[in-house]
Amino acid sequence: MSVFCGKKVLITGATGLIGSNLVDKFMSMGDVKVIALARNEDKLKKGFGEYLDNPNFKILVQDICSPISLSENTKVDFVFNAAGSMTGDVINNKPLDVVDANLIGTRNCLDFLYAQKKNGHNGRLILFSSVTVYGNDTNSDKTVTEEDTTTAIRLNNPYAAYAETKRMAEVLALSYSRQKEIDTVIARLSTVYGYTRFPPNTAFYEFVKKALNNEDILLKNSGLPRRDNINIDDAVEGLLTICVKGKREEVYNISSNGDLNNFAAVDEIAETFAEVANKFYNKNIIVKYENGEVNKRAASLKLNNGKLKALGKIIRVSLQDGIRETIARFLEH
Numbered sequence: 001m002s003v004f005c006g007k008k009v010l011i012t013g014a015t016g017l018i019g020s021n022l023v024d025k026f027m028s029m030g031d032v033k034v035i036a037l038a039r040n041e042d043k044l045k046k047g048f049g050e051y052l053d054n055p056n057f058k059i060l061v062q063d064i065c066s067p068i069s070l071s072e073n074t075k076v077d078f079v080f081n082a083a084g085s086m087t088g089d090v091i092n093n094k095p096l097d098v099v100d101a102n103l104i105g106t107r108n109c110l111d112f113l114y115a116q117k118k119n120g121h122n123g124r125l126i127l128f129s130s131v132t133v134y135g136n137d138t139n140s141d142k143t144v145t146e147e148d149t150t151t152a153i154r155l156n157n158p159y160a161a162y163a164e165t166k167r168m169a170e171v172l173a174l175s176y177s178r179q180k181e182i183d184t185v186i187a188r189l190s191t192v193y194g195y196t197r198f199p200p201n202t203a204f205y206e207f208v209k210k211a212l213n214n215e216d217i218l219l220k221n222s223g224l225p226r227r228d229n230i231n232i233d234d235a236v237e238g239l240l241t242i243c244v245k246g247k248r249e250e251v252y253n254i255s256s257n258g259d260l261n262n263f264a265a266v267d268e269i270a271e272t273f274a275e276v277a278n279k280f281y282n283k284n285i286i287v288k289y290e291n292g293e294v295n296k297r298a299a300s301l302k303l304n305n306g307k308l309k310a311l312g313k314i315i316r317v318s319l320q321d322g323i324r325e326t327i328a329r330f331l332e333h
Helices: 017-029 041-047 088-093 095-118 160-180 203-213 232-245 266-280 306-310 319-332
Strands: 008-012 033-038 057-061 078-081 124-130 142-144 183-189 191-193 217-219 227-231 251-254 287-289 301-303
Touching: 008 017, 017 033, 017 232, 033 041, 041 057, 078 095, 078 232, 088 095, 095 124, 095 160, 124 160, 124 232, 160 183, 183 232, 191 232, 191 319, 203 266, 203 319, 217 266, 227 232, 227 301, 227 319, 232 251, 232 306, 251 306, 266 287, 266 319
Parallel strands: 008 033, 008 078, 033 057, 078 124, 124 183, 142 301, 183 251, 191 227, 217 287
Antiparallel strands: none
16 A cells, blocks of 8 residues: 555554564565564564564564653654454463553553654554454344444453453543544454464464364364454455544444355364365364264354445455465465
């Protein structure tokens, strides 16, 4: 996108799934200055070794829970706040880390942009929110729009540390926009999947390992709730779309709305991994269930992406093609 030419972009959580793919996307444009922020210096240098000698690329080693440590002369045009863990083990075992990253981290991004603004340079925050802000209190499948935020998960649910701080991060961003005139647009991301340099500890990447090693996949149950999955390439394009075309203070679902078979449960994703690996990569993988298969499927949630489509972004990657490409990229690397 030519609109980014000559611009400076700060990406927090740069070694994660979305952050790292955003780095690659901007570096492929050739004339965008990218600052990749993450806590782990080794990961930054190992993951982005190909860019370290590029004058358009810079790493920033710090915790997002500390004030962003760029010089006053560094003026950033866009901040993509992708910092913070979303894996179940961290949410369950280190909820304070989740709370701090989502709340203190978001505020640090906003304070950085406010300091810039006082020095005469306006930047835009693209805030990463989540499907979890919607909750789901029904016994049947439901499609939600950006306005459907009256339902939340119970506060004693372990995932409240993540979901509720994502809701509050949106409140923070909108408050800064209204009181301090910080330009903010909010992305509510559904379940993103695809290639990443440092795979998180999730079922999807366990399936990747099984596919690469030609091992059967063992699950406890079938009949799990379906998820609104979106391939990383579509997610990145969606984020760039709302960055450029999104209205200030607006919220956009970055989701598939189930297009191209992307509405699928973990057990269905496992079955798709087996089908793709067996057909295209000469594997012989079987999905097995400890407790047998069940016919009834739990209630599921789709995110309506009409607002995103209205900006010109459509979903291009099917679940099957996305999984096939993910396996191919891991094999390549």
